[in-house]
Amino acid sequence: MQNNQNSSPQNLPIGVFDSGVGGLTVLKVLANHLPDEHFLYLGDSARLPYGTKSPQTIRKYSEQALGFLADMGVKALVIACNSASSQFRESHFRDIPVENVIDPGAVTALRATQGRIGILGTRATVTSKVYESALLELAQSKNRKVEVFAAAAPLFVPLAEEGWIDDPITNLIVFRYLQPLIQQNIDTLILGCTHYPILRASIQRAVGNSVSLIDSGEALAENLRKKFDNQVLFRRNPAEDLGGSEQSKSPDPNLNPQSNRRIDILSTEESSTFSSMARRLLGEKRIDSIKVVNL
Amino acid sequence: MQNNQNSSPQNLPIGVFDSGVGGLTVLKVLANHLPDEHFLYLGDSARLPYGTKSPQTIRKYSEQALGFLADMGVKALVIACNSASSQFRESHFRDIPVENVIDPGAVTALRATQGRIGILGTRATVTSKVYESALLELAQSKNRKVEVFAAAAPLFVPLAEEGWIDDPITNLIVFRYLQPLIQQNIDTLILGCTHYPILRASIQRAVGNSVSLIDSGEALAENLRKKFDNQVLFRRNPAEDLGGSEQSKSPDPNLNPQSNRRIDILSTEESSTFSSMARRLLGEKRIDSIKVVNL
Structure with missing residues (x-):
């Protein structure tokens, strides 16, 4: 029928x-x-x-x-x-x-984290602070405490589109963008742009294997x-x-x-x-x- | 009046x-x-x-x-x-x-060159081959012989907008994009995008002082x-x-x-x-x- x-x-x-x-x-x-x-x-x-x-x-x-x-x-x-x-x-x-x-990414990150979450996104996403709000609201509703740190990575999209994957220059740029988040001892990192999973290997190398990468998609x-x-x-x-x-x-x-x-x-x-x-x-x-x- | x-x-x-x-x-x-x-x-x-x-x-x-x-x-x-x-x-x-x-840039480049012209542009500009056509047509009309070599530099615009000027990472990227043009012994280089003059110092360093840079603007x-x-x-x-x-x-x-x-x-x-x-x-x-x- x-x-x-x-x-x-x-x-x-x-x-x-x-x-x-x-x-x-x-x-x-x-x-x-x-x-x-x-x-x-x-x-x-x-x-x-x-x-x-x-x-x-x-x-x-x-x-x-x-x-x-x-x-x-x-x-x-x-x-x-x-x-x-x-x-x-x-x-x-x-x-x-x-x-x-945003919301599914926040839910998954909260499930993975010990309490220190990093967000990597475009300038627009980072400026909007939507991930922060979603994470903090969600954490409060579950009586959990999390700290959230965000960094914009404007060059990641053009790098991914240029196809410079697993490339020494890409590794340098990834490390520069991630440095402030690494210094905050994040344990979980939201890849807040559909292009970023393409650079996943470089990103994982920069933050180390102990950090969980969350693919919002x-x-x-x-x-x-x-x-x-x-x-x-x-x-x-x-x-x-x-x-x-x-x-x-x-x-x-x-x-x-x-x-x-x-x-x-x-x-x-x-x-x-x-x-x-x-x-x-x-x-x-x-x-x-x-x-x-x-x- | x-x-x-x-x-x-x-x-x-x-x-x-x-x-x-x-x-x-x-x-x-x-x-x-x-x-x-x-x-x-x-x-x-x-x-x-x-x-x-x-x-x-x-x-x-x-x-x-x-x-x-x-x-x-x-x-x-x-x-x-x-x-x-x-x-x-x-x-x-x-x-x-x-x-x-395009045309004024081609005229100025032809006036400056000894015969080997490089073009640096966006993917769209390079693919269109407009600078090549303009240069070769112009050279023919003046009974001159020139060789033209083009390279796309997709990361230059986001780098300039990110403000990474005179930066070691930018210098590496500039050198990578310019390498094929340098190997062709160009003597003149057209900066074929309004953003590129912002990276002029890095570009001049990569090609050396003997190469004339042409700002199309x-x-x-x-x-x-x-x-x-x-x-x-x-x-x-x-x-x-x-x-x-x-x-x-x-x-x-x-x-x-x-x-x-x-x-x-x-x-x-x-x-x-x-x-x-x-x-x-x-x-x-x-x-x-x-x-x-x-x-």
């Missing part, structure tokens, strides 16, 4: 928004965690990076992107970009539930999967509200095999780099379309 | 467009060369950098910016950004003369001043066409003292960094207004 409900809210894709290609690392994890769900990804490559822009501009661009995905028809929205998440913390956009990358995917299990992210289907709750649970993989799920990708600029990076990150077979759109 | 001609084309400002704050270095030189002219500067900070974007996107954004300045009323348009210049080479936009940064200002002297950049005033050409020459400084000239700055995003950088680059007294606009 569910197979025929193509127009029901459950069959709509999950909309994932990022300032560019970085959020595809998040989409990949989401796709692994939710093998039966359709995904519609929007990368605002034409206007990246967001991390150096003003709060007003980031907010405006984020609302445009969320509005675009909402118009396309999605059952949930995921903001994969930390800088965008820092300026859009609401739980809903036009009645559609929104998942940002991973944390978000884990969080989203749990919400799906609890049906929180499903739009209500009135017909199903009349029946039992068991039937309306997340789609049965047997009724909706993986080969039927779609991953469609939209980018705000024509770019062969974007397409090849997307295919490299997600595997060629899994992308159903890549299109250019104007926001 | 000229004092009352406020609505005549001559009294309109010169529109200067850049992807951000970098073009203010060009505006500064222009303002020095043309002390009686009004300037209207538009920095598309919200969407910077242009140098990593696709040709189509750069072209689209450039046309939007030129259109905006044209609507405001300008007598000439200057594209201070190399990446934008590489995608808009036309001599006019809606009948308004357009000056780009400087070259453009010099070129524009000459065109003004030759009246090429003035819009025709029909009334003046009837009179002698001497009267319609560039404004008499005595009739239009420097204190009367305006420098108005527009940016596509609210940014205290932009404002403070603008004031630092141009001197507080000389800026009449800084406003945020939407393109």
Whole structure:
């Protein structure tokens, strides 16, 4: 019966928004965690990076992107970009539930830490202090004490995009940015930008193996999967509200095999780099379309 | 009499467009060369950098910016950004003369070189090969032989914006990017991005003092001043066409003292960094207004 409900809210894709290609690392994890769900990804490559822009501009661009995905028809929205998440913390956009990358990152960091948490982010994310607020609020609610230290690392995105991975120059820059956090004896470090996991090896080397690295994208995917299990992210289907709750649970993989799920990708600029990076990150077979759109 | 001609084309400002704050270095030189002219500067900070974007996107954004300045009323348009210049080479936009940064840079480099020219630019500028074409065409017209070598330096803009000037890490990065050009025994190097003069000391150290560095912004200002002297950049005033050409020459400084000239700055995003950088680059007294606009 569910197979025929193509127009029901459950069959709509999950909309994932990022300032560019970085959020595809998040989409990949989401796709692994939710093998039966359709995904519609929007990368605002034409206007990246967001991390150096003003709060007003980031907010405006984020609302445009969320509005675009909402118009396309999605059952949930995921903001994969930390800088965008820092300026859009609401739980809903036009009645559609929104998942940002900050809160799951904060939850996971608090679970890992002994009490001293470092945050590495873009200038926009660090200036917004959203991770600090989320962490301190969360710690208070759990009667825990944490100290939080943040550092902006504006060169990490261009370094990752330049592909200077495991490079002596990158190691020097990583060490310079991390020095103030290392001096604070952090035990946990939030990688507060989708690009930073690309430099993970250099970062781990700089802070040492005793420091836990928290990938916010991973944390978000884990969080989203749990919400799906609890049906929180499903739009209500009135017909199903009349029946039992068991039937309306997340789609049965047997009724909706993986080969039927779609991953469609939209980018705000024509770019062969974007397409090849997307295919490299997600595997060629899994992308159903890549299109250019104007926001 | 000229004092009352406020609505005549001559009294309109010169529109200067850049992807951000970098073009203010060009505006500064222009303002020095043309002390009686009004300037209207538009920095598309919200969407910077242009140098990593696709040709189509750069072209689209450039046309939007030129259109905006044209609507405001300008007598000439200057594209201070190399990446934008590489995608808009036309001599006019809606009948308004357009000056780009590529051609003057090529002319100055050809004048300086013994025959081996290096070009340092953003990925967009280098991929477009506009400097190569301009240089080779120009050399052919003068019966000269030149060899041209180009290198992209994607990290220079974020390094300059991070303020890591005269820094050991910057020196390492500069040397890495310049190594292929140094091996080609270049004698002249075009700094093909408005940000690069900020790293001039490091660049000069890497290539050695025997290599001439060409600042395209400087070259453009010099070129524009000459065109003004030759009246090429003035819009025709029909009334003046009837009179002698001497009267319609560039404004008499005595009739239009420097204190009367305006420098108005527009940016596509609210940014205290932009404002403070603008004031630092141009001197507080000389800026009449800084406003945020939407393109």
